[in-house]
Amino acid sequence: MNFSATAPLNNTSTYSVGFAIKKLTRLLGPVGIILHFYVYALVLLSISRLALIVWQAERTLAEDSWPQILLNGLRIDISVLSYLFIIPVLVTCIALFFNSNKETLRIFIKIWLITAVTALVFFEAITPTFILEYDLRPNRLFIEYLIYPKEVCAMLFTGYKVEIISCLIIIALAIKFLTKLFNTHWQASTNLPRKYKAALAIVLILMCALGARGTLQHRPINPAMMAFSTDHLVNELTLNSLYSTLFALKQMQLEMSSADFYGDMPFEEALAQVQQASNLAPEQYLNKEVPTQAFHQASYKGKPKNIVILLQESLGARYVGALGGLPLSPSLDKLMTEGWNLTNLYATGTRSVRGIEAITTGFLPTTSRSVVKLGKSQNNFFTIADFLQKQNYHTQFIYGGESHFDNMKSFFLGNGFADIVDHPKFNKIAFEGSWGASDEDLYIQAHQEFTQLAHNDQPFFSLVFTSSNHTPYEFPDGKIDLYDKDKNTRNNAAKYADYALGAFFEKAKKSNYWENTIFLIVADHDSRVAGAELVPIQNFHIPAVFIGEGIEAKKDIRLTSQIDLAPTLLSLAGISGDHPMLGHDLTQEIPDNKLRALMQYDKNFAYITNTNKVFLQPDKEALVIGKNTLPEDEKKSLITRVKAHAILGSKLYQNQAYK
Structure with a gap:
């Protein structure tokens, strides 16, 4: 009797949650799919980081550093995703406000979201191999290798066939899943009144801007802010691999030789x-x-x-x-x-x-x-x-x-x-x-x-x-x-x-x-x-x-440079x-x-x-x-x-x- 009494309640509860999600999605319209992708990407990056922590347990658990890695990593991931998604958020908000062509908006948002999340999947997929080789996440070395495509391709196809095939399979599965996710949850329009569309746009843009900056301190979030260990790999794990590569690219632009x-x-x-x-x-x-x-x-x-x-x-x-x-x-x-x-x-x-x-x-x-x-x-x-x-x-x-x-x-x-x-x-x-x-x-x-x-x-x-x-x-x-x-x-x-x-x-x-x-x-x-x-x-x-x-008191008038101080x-x-x-x-x-x-x-x-x-x-x-x-x-x-x-x-x- 108890079972029959509770069954309708469970069904009603499940129905209510599902109905609420669908109602929210219809209310937000095309913004809803961006939030879906944001959450899925955040979960993906967290799972990847957790797997790397377990894999490198000898180093990540040595000083109980794994909670700090996860917390710092979450902040970095939010920053990266806010940067990646702020463009589709802006475009969507403008389109909603001016009732722009919905099919054009759908194609743009679909390509952008699937490409962005696939890039995250790709860089996380190659990370274990990169760590085995260099004890680091993908960074400037990844970029520098692109200068020599012939040599690098020959090296990869010779020594990393399994890794290449595995990566291609992961990317193919990711694209298939993301495409299905988009098609399932896409809503071309929203039921929000015009005045609420403006408020929604302002809130979303501010959230993206704050999320991208990652902090209210003097400088935006950066790898140094997340570093806490003398083990460089432990500090690297707080990042994600797309971030570490793009940050390296930015740094390389500031390295022009004398x-x-x-x-x-x-x-x-x-x-x-x-x-x-x-x-x-x-x-x-x-x-x-x-x-x-x-x-x-x-x-x-x-x-x-x-x-x-x-x-x-x-x-x-x-x-x-x-x-x-x-x-x-x-x-x-x-x-x-x-x-x-x-x-x-x-x-x-x-x-x-x-x-x-x-x-x-x-x-x-x-x-x-x-x-x-x-x-x-x-x-x-x-x-x-x-x-x-x-x-x-x-x-x-x-x-x-x-x-x-x-x-x-x-x-x-x-x-x-x-x-x-x-x-x-x-x-x-x-x-x-x-x-x-x-x-x-x-x-x-x-x-x-x-x-x-x-x-x-x-x-x-x-x-x-x-x-x-x-x-x-x-x-x-x-x-x-x-x-x-x-x-x-x-x-x-x-x-x-x-x-x-x-x-x-x-x-x-x-x-x-x-x-x-x-x-x-x-x-x-x-x-x-x-x-x-x-x-x-x-x-x-x-x-x-x-x-x-023991230091003799004296005045030294010789011409000297700051680089002389450490040897002295x-x-x-x-x-x-x-x-x-x-x-x-x-x-x-x-x-x-x-x-x-x-x-x-x-x-x-x-x-x-x-x-x-x-x-x-x-x-x-x-x-x-x-x-x-x-x-x-x-x-x-x-x-x-x-x-x-x-x-x-x-x-x-x-x-x-x-x-």
Whole structure:
């Protein structure tokens, strides 16, 4: 009796749900089919990611990372689908509002949706094979292979017959299923009144836009924002393969070689020129795979020391009293008298990522974006963190904001930084601005980290990156006597940043890590760079000082570049070994004719020496400005050396030969 009583209820319930779905579909009309495809695509991508997680369980379950992979992956998938479907949503909304030709709309929507979802299916289908080969999702390598269709087709048909057949079957089944899905659920018209059509259109477009952006933070969703592991494959699994390929394509468009602007030079010639300009003999470069690699002997012979880099946001020499700038830096001025003060140092660029590139990798600046943001350098690219990690150092990045900004998190995790301590991990934040924790909070967290690390026998390396001296220049009240009347100005922010730096060193000098640590205080770049010059060199002048127990207090007036800092740090800390950095170890005697500074300013490149300034511009002859007119052969030789420095970085990057 019970069974007969409940059966009609179940049938009624099923009928009601089915009726509601059909009614909603009729109400939404052609928009309904887009929502159907959106949901099915989202389920497809989630199932594919879950299967990859299970397949790679040894890595994905090692640190219970699978929930984070699924959550981050869902955000990426929503973003991708919002991008893919925003065009048909726009077209459909316009067609509904103006009662356009329904058959034309049907054909357009059908082709678009089936093609888009089939592309997702294709890229997910080839992913396992790609992972087996490269330990990555499809990326720039997939695109680069398309340049050689003959060779690639021969390779595929020879070694991957099963995979090709399987992929073709999956695609055929997908097209058949998607076509049936479309034909079943397509509704050519909607019962909505005209005023509701407009509201529906606005809501759908806003949802697509927000879904595509993926976040309300400063930057749209990106791979760096989703990265959380030092295992690159774990981070890759949070993406989907269509996204990873399209993102790689976008990045490749920003990788024009310096040779495209200044004229090409054979790799061997460029390499020889740069090697000769270094402070090592050419025969010391023995590794053909990594041609700039050589053995570097540290000057300090004692027990290896901890290394801390305090990277100062936008602190050009113009804000440093000791360098002839405004009286905004009493703390740094004092520290400069206590340490090894470089008074003639120049940044390599005008962006934070360019400064990070120079200071952590020692890489030559190029016309493309910094390697922090480029595709080929996200793994197996040399950084001092990776070098020190292999020397048994604990490696760390501390930042008061979101570390995914400017792709820092992804680059660092892929290249030797084992520990990322950013805004969400801070123990306490007393003042939070647009860019995150104030410099004081940053240094308090850093002091806590260093104190804890000093209890271990393992030495540590930490990069600490400030942000208070950045527009909109927010900092806590009552900390400094304002230099400008209005509080939130560049000058006041620089003065507050200096105050926070001084407060940190007061504690650091009394700490358990002080006597075993080498500190480098250095700016990433100057603030606003402007001027009529090809490269406004005066705006590249920045402060830097090495300080710590055993560091001799002195003023060093030698001409130096940001790329010289990392080799010098390693030497001061007692770390010898093979590395590819071309900067000078400033603890050594450097001949005057080898002292130089390199600067990239948009597409212009400057190379300055004690006697000359050489400027390279796109598609123009080099400009040489010197104290004396050079003989033609010397001028030509100098231009060749400068050109080699300008283009070698691009060639090393493209050949993946800086590792």
